[in-house]
Amino acid sequence: MARLLTLSLPALCETWAFQYAYDKVIWMKSCLVVDDSKVIRQVARHILETLRFEVREACDGRQALDSCIASPPDVVLLDWNMPVMSGMDFLRALHATDLPKRPKIVFCTTENGMAHIRAAIEAGADEYVMKPFDRETLESKLQIVGID
Amino acid sequence: MTVRPASRPDERRLSDQGLAIIAALVEARTGQEIAPNRVWRVETALKPLLRGSGASSLDEFVSHVVAAADGVLIDAVVDAILNNETSFFRDAGVFDQVAEAARIRAQEAGGRMRIWSVGCSTGQEPYSLAILLAEKMGIDDPAFPEILATDVSAQALNRARAATFSQFEIQRGMPVRRMVEWFEKRGEQWTAHPDLIRKVQFRRHNLASDPCPAGKFDLILCRNLLFYFAPERRHRLFDRLAGVLANEGLLVLGAGETVIGQARGLVPSERFRGFYCRAAEDAGRT
Numbered sequence: 001m002a003r004l005l006t007l008s009l010p011a012l013c014e015t016w017a018f019q020y021a022y023d024k025v026i027w028m029k030s031c032l033v034v035d036d037s038k039v040i041r042q043v044a045r046h047i048l049e050t051l052r053f054e055v056r057e058a059c060d061g062r063q064a065l066d067s068c069i070a071s072p073p074d075v076v077l078l079d080w081n082m083p084v085m086s087g088m089d090f091l092r093a094l095h096a097t098d099l100p101k102r103p104k105i106v107f108c109t110t111e112n113g114m115a116h117i118r119a120a121i122e123a124g125a126d127e128y129v130m131k132p133f134d135r136e137t138l139e140s141k142l143q144i145v146g147i148d
Numbered sequence: 149m150t151v152r153p154a155s156r157p158d159e160r161r162l163s164d165q166g167l168a169i170i171a172a173l174v175e176a177r178t179g180q181e182i183a184p185n186r187v188w189r190v191e192t193a194l195k196p197l198l199r200g201s202g203a204s205s206l207d208e209f210v211s212h213v214v215a216a217a218d219g220v221l222i223d224a225v226v227d228a229i230l231n232n233e234t235s236f237f238r239d240a241g242v243f244d245q246v247a248e249a250a251r252i253r254a255q256e257a258g259g260r261m262r263i264w265s266v267g268c269s270t271g272q273e274p275y276s277l278a279i280l281l282a283e284k285m286g287i288d289d290p291a292f293p294e295i296l297a298t299d300v301s302a303q304a305l306n307r308a309r310a311a312t313f314s315q316f317e318i319q320r321g322m323p324v325r326r327m328v329e330w331f332e333k334r335g336e337q338w339t340a341h342p343d344l345i346r347k348v349q350f351r352r353h354n355l356a357s358d359p360c361p362a363g364k365f366d367l368i369l370c371r372n373l374l375f376y377f378a379p380e381r382r383h384r385l386f387d388r389l390a391g392v393l394a395n396e397g398l399l400v401l402g403a404g405e406t407v408i409g410q411a412r413g414l415v416p417s418e419r420f421r422g423f424y425c426r427a428a429e430d431a432g433r434t
Contacts, residue, residue: 087208112315114333121325126326130315143240144323 029147030054030073034064034090036082040131044077044108047135051142059075062086065093073103077129077138080109080116093124094139104145108133150311162191162206169210170225177226178300179356179385180277180376186231193228197221200203204385227303231376234269236321237276238371242422246367247280249398249420253366254291256396261293261366266355267373268297271308272321275340277369278347286380287343296361298353305350311340355385364394372402379410386411390426399424 004132031053033044045055057065062085064076080087091105106131107120117128127141142148160192162170170190182190194206203209213221237243254261265274274297281293299305318327318338331338353361355370356377368389374382390413393399399414400423401407406416408423417423 012283112333114328115325121328125324130319133319134316137316140320144321145341 010110026056028052029075030056031147032056032058032064032067032073032076034058034061034076034082034087035079035108036060037079044138047078047138050135051139051148055090057142059083061087061090061093064090065097068094068099068103069097072101073101075104075106075142075145077106077108078125080107080111088119088123091125093121095124104147106145108140151288152328162194162210163260166207166210169214170229171331172227173213173222174226177222179381180230181378189231190229192318194225198226204207205353209386211425213424219327223302227270227301230301230304231302232269232301233372234272236318238273238321240321242403243276243280243401244423245420246277246369246400247284249423250293250367251284253294253396253398254285254293257366258421260291262394263293263367264361264365264369264391265294265295265297266353266370267297268308268350268370269301269304270313270317271297272317273297273351273369274308274348274350274373274391275311275330275344276321278344280345283345286420292347293366295348296351297348298351298355299424300352300354301363302352305352308348309350311345312337313339319355330378355388356381360388360392363391363392364397366394366397367400368393369400371400374401374415375405383410387413390414393426395426397425 031044031048033041033048033055034057035041035044036059041057044057048055054120056067058067058083064078067086068072068076070115078087078090085093087107087109094102095107105124106127106129107125108131109116110131112130120128126145129137129141139148167182167190168186174180174182191206193211198206198209201209201212203212213225214223249262250263253330263277265277268274274295276293281295287290292346297308297370299308312334313331315336315338318331327338330344331340351361355373374385377385386407389399390411393414398417398420399407408416414424415427
């Protein structure tokens with residue numbers, strides 16, 4: 001610690017300790033939770049906040065798309081069946097945009113059959129969470145897509 | 149008329165004597181110590197067994213266990229207390245390194261590599277390994293390594309052989325693309341493809357008391373297991389593992405484990421960071 005205090009600011013920024021603190025404490029990853037169920041959004045928000053995510057919410061695919069265009073999050077936790085615009089339609093619409101940085105897409109749905117999972121992968125989803133889920137499942141999937 | 153609730157067994161506390169009996173039983177069967185920070189786990193693990201036993205308290209249940217004529221109840225107690233916590237691709241970075249080490253070892257050593265997964269629990273570690281290797285070299289490659297997976301718990305091994313996992317289990321650590329590639333959904337469960345199951349040989353083995361499997365291993369994974377043993381026993385187990393590690397073979401431990409100061413015959417590998425190999429003078433003795 002004493003050694004760290006003797007470093008100049010640019011040198012301090014290069015240290016492992018600083019980078020770790022920046023990544024884990026200062027820089028919060030953002031997640032857009034898209035689900036028409038308020039309860040699911042609350043559960044997901046609670047878990048994600050304990051994982052130090054900044055959380056935004058959307059009730060359907062259309063709201064989610066507007067939110068992504070306004071400010072793309074690092075990751076979208078996406079329900080399948082929703083009014084106005086489904087998760088799959090959102091995903092297709094997102095791919096049609098010219099966002100400079102595409103968020104990672106993690107489906108989170110009760111559609112747990114192999115056909116749905118394969119369809120999601122083919123449509124470009126990065127991961128898939130089968131409901132019901134718990135903290136460990138969500139944490140594990142976020143690690144797999146490199147957003148943790 | 150008031151209805152009184154049915155009386156339930158007193159599950160609340162295990163006496164110090166009861167705990168000592170259970171600890172001795174676990175140590176005799178597995179060599180593992182019940183450290184003070186795992187005591188709470190004993191009571192939690194015994195409660196479901198108590199409910200089905202007819203005993204009225206945890207201490208009375210312990211007396212049933214001691215008096216049991218066959219080993220079934222004792223096995224159930226030991227299985228319940230052992231920590232079978234595991235997940236697919238646990239510490240993913242380690243698996244990438246293991247796959248790379250396996251590839252290099254296979255090139256150097258030639259022939260068919262042998263891998264031992266010690267304390268494999270319900271099979272997630274060896275199946276993760278088999279998936280990685282199948283992706284690297286093809287599952288039908290004649291040089292596909294022999295993977296031996298052992299555990300002291302018969303119950304855990306039965307589950308491992310069945311290769312069937314709940315929705316929660318399959319999602320922990322398993323990327324979705326690998327899940328659809330290597331597993332089939334049957335009802336609410338996910339079962340590994342027969343080709344994958346065939347690549348792992350499971351065997352019941354007590355690391356503390358059984359002789360090590362015959363032959364030498366190119367890679368031994370013994371992760372998050374040895375810290376359950378007392379230091380003196382752990383030193384002996386490291387020596388035993390060193391004894392079955394091939395020259396240039398690698399030992400992989402858990403993220404917080406090391407051989408430094410605990411094993412004479414093992415040293416950190418200079419080529420594979422975080423892995424261990426036989427010390428030069430020990431390797432010469434093969």
